[in-house]
Amino acid sequence: MKRRSLFAASLSLSLAMMAVGTAHAQPANSKVLRFVPHANLTVLDPIWTTAYVTRNHAYMIYDTLFTEDAKGQIKPQMVESYQVSKDEKTWTFKLRSGLEFHDGKPVTSEDVVASLKRWASRDAMGGVLATFVTGYETPDANTFKLILNQPCGIVLDAFGKASSNVPFIMPARIAATPGTEQIKEHIGSGPFVFKADEFKPGALVVYTKNAKYKSRPEAPSAMAGGRPVNFDRVEWVIIRDTQTQFNALKAGEVDIIEQPSFEQMDALKKTEGVRVENFAPAGLQFIMRFNHLHAPFNNPKIRQAAMVAMGQQAYINTQVGVPELGRLCRSMFPCGTTYSDEDTGYFTGVANPAKAKQMLAEAGYDGTPVTLMRPTDLASIAKLPLVAQQQLQAAGFKVDFQQMDWATLLARRAKKDAPAQGGWNIFLTAWTAGDITNPLSMAMLNAKGQNGWFGWQDEPRLEYLKGRFARTTEVAEKKKIASEIQRVAFETATHAPLGQYISPAAVRSNVTGMLITPGVPLLWNMKKN
Amino acid sequence: MLQFLLRRILAVLPVLFVVSLVVFLILRLAPGDPAAVIAGNSATNEDIAKIQVQLGLDRSIPVQYGIWMGNVFQGDLGFSYYLNKPVTELIAQRVEPTLSLAFGTVILALLIAVPLGTVAAWRMGGWLDRLLSGFSVAGFSVPVFVIGYLLIYLFAIRLEWLPVQGYKSISGPSAAGPWAWMRQLILPWMTLAMIYVALIARVTRASVSEALTEDYIRTARAKGISETAVLLRHALANAAVPIVTVVGIGIALLIGGVVVTETVYAIPGLGSLTVDAVLNRDFPVIQGLVLLFSVSYVLINLLVDLSYLVLDPRIRY
Numbered sequence: 028m029k030r031r032s033l034f035a036a037s038l039s040l041s042l043a044m045m046a047v048g049t050a051h052a053q054p055a056n057s058k059v060l061r062f063v064p065h066a067n068l069t070v071l072d073p074i075w076t077t078a079y080v081t082r083n084h085a086y087m088i089y090d091t092l093f094t095e096d097a098k099g100q101i102k103p104q105m106v107e108s109y110q111v112s113k114d115e116k117t118w119t120f121k122l123r124s125g126l127e128f129h130d131g132k133p134v135t136s137e138d139v140v141a142s143l144k145r146w147a148s149r150d151a152m153g154g155v156l157a158t159f160v161t162g163y164e165t166p167d168a169n170t171f172k173l174i175l176n177q178p179c180g181i182v183l184d185a186f187g188k189a190s191s192n193v194p195f196i197m198p199a200r201i202a203a204t205p206g207t208e209q210i211k212e213h214i215g216s217g218p219f220v221f222k223a224d225e226f227k228p229g230a231l232v233v234y235t236k237n238a239k240y241k242s243r244p245e246a247p248s249a250m251a252g253g254r255p256v257n258f259d260r261v262e263w264v265i266i267r268d269t270q271t272q273f274n275a276l277k278a279g280e281v282d283i284i285e286q287p288s289f290e291q292m293d294a295l296k297k298t299e300g301v302r303v304e305n306f307a308p309a310g311l312q313f314i315m316r317f318n319h320l321h322a323p324f325n326n327p328k329i330r331q332a333a334m335v336a337m338g339q340q341a342y343i344n345t346q347v348g349v350p351e352l353g354r355l356c357r358s359m360f361p362c363g364t365t366y367s368d369e370d371t372g373y374f375t376g377v378a379n380p381a382k383a384k385q386m387l388a389e390a391g392y393d394g395t396p397v398t399l400m401r402p403t404d405l406a407s408i409a410k411l412p413l414v415a416q417q418q419l420q421a422a423g424f425k426v427d428f429q430q431m432d433w434a435t436l437l438a439r440r441a442k443k444d445a446p447a448q449g450g451w452n453i454f455l456t457a458w459t460a461g462d463i464t465n466p467l468s469m470a471m472l473n474a475k476g477q478n479g480w481f482g483w484q485d486e487p488r489l490e491y492l493k494g495r496f497a498r499t500t501e502v503a504e505k506k507k508i509a510s511e512i513q514r515v516a517f518e519t520a521t522h523a524p525l526g527q528y529i530s531p532a533a534v535r536s537n538v539t540g541m542l543i544t545p546g547v548p549l550l551w552n553m554k555k556n
Numbered sequence: 557m558l559q560f561l562l563r564r565i566l567a568v569l570p571v572l573f574v575v576s577l578v579v580f581l582i583l584r585l586a587p588g589d590p591a592a593v594i595a596g597n598s599a600t601n602e603d604i605a606k607i608q609v610q611l612g613l614d615r616s617i618p619v620q621y622g623i624w625m626g627n628v629f630q631g632d633l634g635f636s637y638y639l640n641k642p643v644t645e646l647i648a649q650r651v652e653p654t655l656s657l658a659f660g661t662v663i664l665a666l667l668i669a670v671p672l673g674t675v676a677a678w679r680m681g682g683w684l685d686r687l688l689s690g691f692s693v694a695g696f697s698v699p700v701f702v703i704g705y706l707l708i709y710l711f712a713i714r715l716e717w718l719p720v721q722g723y724k725s726i727s728g729p730s731a732a733g734p735w736a737w738m739r740q741l742i743l744p745w746m747t748l749a750m751i752y753v754a755l756i757a758r759v760t761r762a763s764v765s766e767a768l769t770e771d772y773i774r775t776a777r778a779k780g781i782s783e784t785a786v787l788l789r790h791a792l793a794n795a796a797v798p799i800v801t802v803v804g805i806g807i808a809l810l811i812g813g814v815v816v817t818e819t820v821y822a823i824p825g826l827g828s829l830t831v832d833a834v835l836n837r838d839f840p841v842i843q844g845l846v847l848l849f850s851v852s853y854v855l856i857n858l859l860v861d862l863s864y865l866v867l868d869p870r871i872r873y
Contacts, residue, residue, distance in 0.1 A: 067832065069638040070594070077596035151598055191598070207606045209640045225730065227649060228639050229832060230723065230824035266721055266822040274708055274720040275822075404835060431587065434837050438589035441604050456597065470598045480600055 057555045058259040060538070062548070063272050065286035067265050068232050071221075072209045074149050077191035079459060079546075083285075086250075086547055087234050087261070088129070089195035089215035092120065092139065093187030096251035097543060099365055099464075101187035104243070104251065105134070105196060105216075107169075115178035115500065122169045125241050128198055129220045136171035141202035143186075143194055148206035150192035152467045155497055156185045180500040181467060188468065189250055189545045190461030218242070218254045218551050219261060232263035247552045249544050254551040257540075261550055276301055276533055282555060283541075284533040285548050288406070292349050295533045303531045307546040309460035310354070310529035312361050313342050313411055316471060316522045318452050319484040321445050323397065323424075328390035330520030331373065333397075333453075335386060336422035337415070338378025339526035346410045347528045356527040359469070359513050361460040366509035374517050376526070383422035396427040398446035400454045405433045411455040411525070427452075440481045454481075455525070461545035466493050466512045471522040482522070488515050557865075564861070568854045572847065579846045580624070583839050584617050590637050590837040611637055624843065633847070634840035636833075643844035646829065653723045654825035656737070657817070658810035660745045662803060665752035670799065672753070673760025674792055678783075680765055688757055695754025704747045704820035711743060718743055721822035744821045748814060752806050759802045763795030770794070796867045804860035808853050 066080040073085035094104045103109070107123040126134035140163040147153035147160075159179040164172040173182065186194055197215060204210045213221045219234035226232055236256045245252040264281050266272045269288040275281045277298055287295060287303075295303050315337065317324040324330050343353030356362035357371040397419060401412035416426050427446070431439070436454060444450040463469040472493065476485030489512060496508045516522075532548065534541060540553040591607035592599075608614045612623070627634060633643035676685040712720040724732035724740050731737075767773065768791050776786050815827035826845065833841035864871045 069832070069836070071640070076594060077598050149603075191596070207610050211640065227824060228641070228646065229650075229828055230822075264722070264822070265824070267828070268819045268822070270705060271708075271721050271820055271822055274713060275722075278712055278716070278720045280720055280722070432835060434588035434590075434593050434835060437592035437595075438587060441589070441592050441601055443601070458597070462598070473600070478600065478602065480598070 060258045060261045060283070060550060060553065060555060061264050061281040062261060062550060063266050063275070063281050063284045064232075064263050064548075067229055067267070068263065069228060070209065071213050073195055074146055074192055074206055075209045079191065082191045082193060083547055084221075084232065084263075085193065085195050085215075086217070086549060087219040088213060088217045088221045089197065090126070090134075090217045091187070091193060091195060093183055094250040095187060095189045095545060097249040099545075101183040102248075102251040104187075105139075116175045118173040118175070118182055120171055120173070122171075123241065123243075124169060126216050127239050127241070128216045129214045129237060130198070132198060133168070134196065134216050135168040135199075136165040137168075138199045138202065139171050139196055140165060141199035142196045145197075145202045145204065145206050146192055146194040150188075150194070151470065151473070152181065152185045152188055152465070153192065153194065155467050155493075156181060159497070177498065178500060179497060180505060181497050184465060184467075188461075188465075189547060190459055190468075216240075218256045230265055232265075234261045234263075235259060247542055249542060250547065250549065256551050257554045258550075273533075276535065279535065282535045282538045283548070286530050287533045289348050289352065289530075291533075292352070292531075300536050302534055302536055304534045304541055305529050305531040306541050306543055306548060307460075308529060308543060309361050309363050309464075309545055310527050311457045311459050311546070312356070312463060312527050313339075313346065313408070313455065313457050313525035314471065314522050315411075315415060315453060315455045315525055316482050317520065318446075318450065318482050320443060320482075321450060321452065323392055323395045324452055326390055327519055329387065329392055332383045332386035332390060332392070332422065333419060333424065334374050334517075334520050334523045335379050336383035336418045336424070337376070337523050337525060338418060339376040339524075341378065341414045341418065342411055342525045343528060345414050346408065352529050352531070354527040354529075356524065359471075359516055359522075359524050360464055360466075360509065361527055364460060364464040366464065366466070366506060366513075368510045368513055370510070370514075372514070372517050374523070376524070378418055378421070380418070380421040380423075387423050392423070394425050396425045396446070398427045398429055398450070398452045400436050400439060400451050401428065401430045402433040402436045403430050408455060408457050415453065415455060443477070443483065459546040460527075461547075464545075466496050466509055472512065472516060474519075474521070484519065484521055486515070486519050486521075489519070489521075561858075564854075564858050568851070571854060572850055575850045576625070576628075576843065576847060577621070579843060580621050581617070583837070583842060584620070588837045589613070590839060593836050594637060624840075628847070633844035636841050637838050638836060643840050646841060647826070647844055647848060650824060650826045650829045652725060652727060653818075653823050654811060654827070656723075656726070656741055657744055657748065657814060657823060657825060658807055660741055661748040661752060661810060662807055664745050664749040665756055665806070666803065668749065669753045669756035670760050670792070673757035674764050674787055676757065677761045677764035677768060677791075678787055680761075685761070688761065692754040692758050695750045698750070700747060700751065700814075700816045701820050703750050704743070704817060707743050707746055708820075721820075723821075723823045723825075740821075740823075744817050744823060747820070748810070748817050755806070756799060756802055760792075760795065760799055763798045764791050767791040767794045793867070797864055800860055800863050800867060804856050808856045811852050811856075812849050 064080050068080050068084055070076045070078060070081050073081050090105050092106050093101050096102045105122055105126060107121045109120045111118050128134060147157040159175045161176050162174045201210050201212050218237050218240045220237050222233040222235060236259050242253040242255060247253050272284045273291050276284055295301055317330050319325060339355045347353045355376055357369045357374060357376045358367040360366040399412055399416055403409055416428050419426050439451055440454050442450050446452050466472050470480040472489055473480040474484045474486035474489035477483055492508055492512045496505060499505050537556045538553060542549045542552050591604045591613060594607050595603045635642055636646055672688055676688040679685060708720055711718045719740055722740055724736045726737040773790055776790050815831050818825045818827045830845050
C-alpha cells in the first residue's frame with residue numbers, strides 16, 4: 028500500500044512538473060519569431076557561397092544598394108539618388124545619410140566600393156559588369172562613382188539582383204577579404220543583428236532587432252521599401268526532419284516553416300491554427316542539363332531529340348505531387364517574369380517519344396549510353412532523374428543510370444572526362460526563379476566552352492547576344508534580345524526547362540505580414556498576435 | 557595493475573594512428589569534392605579549382621596527411637571547411653547533448669532493464685518473463701523513428717506535456733536549468749531506452765538465470781538467506797560482468813551518434829554533426845570526430861575492463 032502511495036505521489040509530482048513546464052513553454056512571445064529555414068545554415072558568407080540559406084541569412088543582417096519591388100522593378104534601397112552622365116559612362120550614386128553598421132560605424136562609400144569589388148569577383152553578373160568597369164571613385168563618404176568603358180544596361184539589374192550572389196554591403200575591412208576566403212565577422216547595416224555568441228551551428232541562429240536601422244519611408248513592397256521590424260528577437264530553429272517540423276508548428280513551438288514537404292501540404296491545410304502561404308509566386312524551375320563535350324550530346328540534333336522526349340507534367344506530378352503547386356512553362360526564363368517567352372519552337376514541354384525516336388534516327392544515334400546522374404540524398408530533386416530515365420528510354424535512348432549522393436554528383440559534374448571514364452551526360456537540378464530571370468545570371472546560358480558552366484557549351488552566338496543584352500539600356504530592346512537568346516538556346520539545346528513549381532511556407536495563423544518576394548523569405552514587416 | 561593501465565593506454569596510440577590514416581585515405585579517395593559542394597550551383601571549374609587551393613586540397617595526399625597529423629599533435633584538429641570554426645569548438649558544442657542523451661538513456665534503461673531481467677530470470681516462464689520476451693522483440697524490431705513519432709504524438713501533441721523538439725543546455729552561459737534540460741530529453745530518452753531496455757533485460761535475464769543454477773546459490777538458499785538477498789547479492793552480482801559489458805558497448809554506440817533520434821527530436825548532437833560532415837565532405841570535421849569516437853571507444857573499453865576487477869575479484873590483470 029505504501030509503495031503504491033509513493034508511486035502515485037511520484038507520478039502526480041511528475042505530471043505537475045510537466046504541466047508547469049508546459050505552462051512556461053506554451054504562451055508564444057509576440058516579440059520572438061521562430062522560423063525553420065529550408066536548410067541548415069553552415070556558411071555565413073553570402074559572397075563565398077551561392078547557397079540560398081546563406082543568402083536568406085544575409086538579407087537579415089545586410090543591406091543592399093538597390094533591390095526589387097513587387098513589380099519586379101529595381102528600386103533604390105541604401106541609395107538616396109543616382110545620376111547617369113550624358114555619355115552613360117559615369118554613374119554617380121549618393122547614399123542615404125545616417126546609415127550605420129551594427130558595430131556603430133557609419134556606412135561609407137569606401138565600404139560600398141570594397142563590397143562591390145568582392146561581390147564582382149565571385150558573382151557571374153558581377154563579373155560581366157566588371158568587364159565594363161574602369162574604376163570606382165569616392166568623392167566623399169556618401170558618394171561613389173562608377174566609371175565605365177562603355178554604356179552598360181545592367182548596372183541597376185546587377186546592383187539590385189535579388190538572388191545569389193547578392194551585392195550585400197559590408198564594412199570595407201571585412202570586404203577586403205578575398206572572395207575565395209570566408210569572412211570571419213558578420214556585421215551589416217540591415218534590420219537585424221546577428222548574434223554570433225548565440226549561434227549554434229545545426230541548431231539555432233539568433234538575430235536581434237537593429238534598433239538603429241534606418242528604414243526607408245516607403246511602404247514595404249517585396250524586397251524594396253521600408254523594413255519595419257516588429258520582433259525583438261528572431262530565432263532560426265534548425266529542424267531537419269519534416270515530420271518534426273510539422274509537429275513543432277502544430278504545437279506552436281515554431282511560427283513558420285519556410286519549405287514544408289509537398290507530402291504535408293494536405294495535412295497542413297487541414298491543421299487548425301496553421302495556414303499555407305505562397306510568398307514566392309514565381310517559384311522554382313526544374314531543368315535538365317546536357318554535357319556538350321561528349322557523345323551522344325555533342326550532337327545538337329540528339330540534344331533536341333532528348334528535349335522532345337521530355338514531358339514537364341510527369342516531372343511536376345512525380346517530384347511535386349500537388350497539382351496546384353506545379354505549372355507547365357516552356358520558357359527558359361520562368362513564366363511570370365520579365366523575359367519569359369513561350370515561343371519555343373520545337374520544344375513543347377509535352378513528351379513526344381515517337382517524334383523523338385524519329386529525330387534520333389535522323390541524327391544517327393548509335394546507341395551510345397547516356398550517363399544520367401541521380402542524387403539520392405537530395406529529396407527536392409531526387410525523383411527527377413527517375414522520370415528522365417523513363418522518358419529517355421521511351422524515346423530510344425540507352426540509359427546508364429548512376430545513383431550517388433549530392434556531394435559526389437557535384438564533384439562528378441565538374442569532370443570533363445568521357446562518361447565511361449568518370450564523366451557524365453545529364454544531370455537535373457532546380458533553380459529559384461530569381462536566379463534565372465535574366466540571360467546574364469542564368470548559368471545554363473554560359474556558353475564559353477571549357478571555361479563555362481558544367482556542360483561546357485561552346486556557342487559564340489549566345490555570348491555575343493549576351494554582350495548585346497548587357498550593353499543595351501532600353502527595356503523593350505532587352506526583351507527582344509532575351510527572346511533571341513532563348514531562340515538560340517533552344518536551337519542549340521543548352522538545357523531543357525522541365526516545369527515550374529512553387530514551394531509555399533507554412534505559417535501559424537497568428538503571424539501576419541509575410542511579403543511576396545522572388546523567393547527570399549523576409550522576416551521584417553511580419554507581426555505575431 | 558599499473559602496468560596493465562600503461563600497456564592499454566600505450567596500445568591506444570597505434571590504434572589511433574591506423575584509424576586516422578585509414579579514415580584520411582578513405583575520405584580522400586572516395587568520390588565527392590568539398591570544393592565542388594562549397595562552390596555551389598553557379599560555379600565553374602575555375603571557381604572549384606580556386607577553392608581547392610584555398611582549402612589545401614590541391615596538395616598531395618601524404619602532404620595533406622602530414623600537415624594534419626602535425627597539427628593534431630599540437631592539439632589542433634583544424635577548421636571546418638564550411639563553418640570556418642575550429643573543429644574542437646564544433647565538437648565541444650555537440651558533446652553535451654550527446655552525453656546527455658547517452659547517459660540518460662543508459663541510466664533509464666538500467667533502472668528498468670536490470671530489475672526486469674532479474675525478476676524474469678527468477679520467475680522464468682512466468683508472465684513477466686513472457687512479457688519481457690514480447691517487449692524485447694518489439695524493442696528490437698520497431699524502428700526508433702516510429703517509437704519517436706508515437707511518443708511525440710501522445711506526449712507532445714495530444715497531452716501537451718512535453719516539447720516536440722529541441723535541446724536546452726544545462727551548462728554554459730545559455731543554460732536553461734535542470735528541469736528545462738530534462739523536459740527536452742524525456743522523450744528522446746524514452747525512445748532510445750526501448751532498445752536498450754530490451755537488450756540489457758535479455759542479457760540480465762540470461763546471466764542471472766545462469767547464475768541461479770550455480771552451486772553457491774543452492775548453498776546460499778540452504779543457509780536460509782532471503783530470496784531477495786540471494787537474487788541481489790549472489791545471482792545479480794555474479795551476473796554483472798556481461799551486463800556491464802553490454803552497457804559499455806551501449807554507451808560507446810550512443811556516443812558514436814544516434815542520428816535518427818537526434819533528427820526526430822532536433823537535438824544537435826555528434827550524430828547529426830557526423831552526417832552533415834559526411835554529406836558535405838567536411839574532411840577536418842569527419843577526421844576530428846573519428847578520432848574522438850576512437851578515443852572514447854578505447855576509454856570505455858578500458859573502464860569496462862577495469863570494472864571487472866571490482867565486480868569479479870577472481871579477475872586479475
